[in-house]
Amino acid sequence: MELNSPSLEVAITTKLDEAIGWARESSLWPMIFGTACCAIEFMSVAASKYDISRFGAEVVRFSPRQADLLIVAGTITYKQAPILKQIYEQMSEPKWVISMGACACSGGFYDNYTTLQGIDEIIPVDLYVGGCPPRPEALIDALLKLQNDLRTNKYNPNRHEGFKGRLDNV
């Protein structure tokens, strides 16, 4: 196939949802909700040694309106929880959430009066990354997994329909 030839018109046949999946996979815009130690590890993920941009997800936006992947990196306290919920709600669909680190996943070893015992009490989560803090490779692995799922259209847009967080009924 000669792509440079003006006489030949090129057509690639595919299914529409596969084309969309491919587009989504290759243009994830993460928003970092970084609060604690895990945010420092995220800095490593973005820096040149690990370099998240190799995976097509380097356009880190700190405005939820411009992002479709929320990475919650760090401890979420009860004081922080309504803010996290607000940020999640400000993101437009389709959107995905990665919970990075033990604190965001389950409260970690902060089993006490001030720490939320996992962000899934407030917002739905698609992927959990363990570790305190996780190594940069672990976050990159989660990103690759998400991209693989997007490519194969694993994510049902209505998957969190039945989700009800602790702050939802007020």
Next chain:
Amino acid sequence: MSEIIKATSIELHSFIKTKYEEGFNYLLDITAIDYSEYVTANEEQFALVYILRHESFKEHIVIKTYLKKLEIETITDIFRGADWLEREVYDQYGIIFKKHPNLRRILNHKEFVGHPLRKSYPITKGQLLHEVDDLIEEMNNRLLSKNVVCKLESGTFSDCNKDLMFLNLGPSHPASHGTIRTYVALDGETIECAVSEIGYLHRGFEKSCENHTYNQIIPYTDRLNYCSAISNNISFVKTVEEMLGVEISERAQAIRVMLLELSRIEDHVVCLAAVLVDMGGLTNYWYMYNPREDIYDLLSKLTGARLTNSYMRVGGMTNDLYEGFEEDLKEVIKKVKYGVEQTLSLIKHNRIFHDRTQNVGVISAENALNYAMTGPNLRACGVAFDMRKDAPYYGYEKYEFDVVVGSVGDVYDRVMVRFGEIDESIKIIEQVMQNLPEGEVCVKDNSITLPKKEAVYTTIEGAMNQFKLTFEGVKVPIGEHYGSIEATNGELGFFIVSDGSGIPYKVKVKAPSFTAMSAYPEMVEGAQLADAILTLGSLNIIAGEMDR
């Protein structure tokens, strides 16, 4: 052990005033103790503790007062740094400070009921916050106190010829370190008034300490200042060792000094990288952050973790240096030097850098002392207070290094002091590695350090010893003690109350970032909005340590 001076609650204010005039004019910390589960020693259920440092910086005093009624006169008229410290005691213990200008919760949220550090409060009883505090009332008070607005007879406000716009800086923004919120009133780009709200990363460190053994607390200390975890480890175990009265070996002391300085470099590079990004200089970030990756590699090889090392133990450390550590360290230092050199070559003669940083975010030495700022932030104002020189420990007096000071106390000085300190730390590390003493790294005492694994697996004494130390913890003699070191951000201290068991009765952290942050609103008022971001970055506020 520190000597504790007792004062009655009625005369406390005048007592502190006389101490202030005697030269104890630097407030380190205020905290309370709830004695309700420790009935043998106390005179009343609650006591307040004030820790002051002398103006020569060489000594400190601990003043304690028992409270018959849960109220006392404020000392905010003597120390402005007492404002937030007293608010914290009110929040955590419910002690009222009379005549305090703004006594409201600081770490816990506004819907919180009860006072979590009281012994009667269950540790796992969480309380949900439904709506974020809008800070409007706080802002109104601030505007009125600064005469930016006037209150009319009808109860409404009039803006005195200014068209104010209100804006939230943070908490969810990388320039606000994710957890610091400052609510500002803007006139154009100029900040007329600012109020800061903290506590978004308050994760209950002090309460968690009360049900863990001393060695179990070490991983928690890692997460105070997570940019330089090892220095928190050292500050904590040093305080516990002082209470136990043990002296660690010369080798352990030298390794601790070396790791303290390495942590200082590790922390400063990330602070400088971040502040230069805030300024728009992204290239510097890569130059400064890459050496940090090399330090991570070295520390993972030594301790098993990149960031949260948990390397220290009461009475020593987990293991000795590995073979070939010194060569690896030399390589890392080379890379740090390269990174610093490259960054300085980009900014040293850069007009934009100078214009953006000089005379921006200024705090005078007098104010900085009164707000109890410490570390590089205080030294940038020209006050040469450095624990390593003024109250040396671990043989710091043997090493040759300079205390880097600034002159103006602006962003430029704070940045340059940190650059200077990286050089000085490298000097100390080189001196330590040149004559590293031989010997063990842990004290040989069965009641403090774990036995060797061979003994645990082959003898009943060894197995018993391991079991008892692990389950019951190191038994620390009864007492109350304040111990501190010069960590990256300044004097990092621990005030520990022991009831003689393996679990501390109370732990309070004297966190350098906390007092630095309390000075921040005043520093940015009158400044441009963009400069407020730089000022915050240059103070190196670490939320984990500030909110605990």
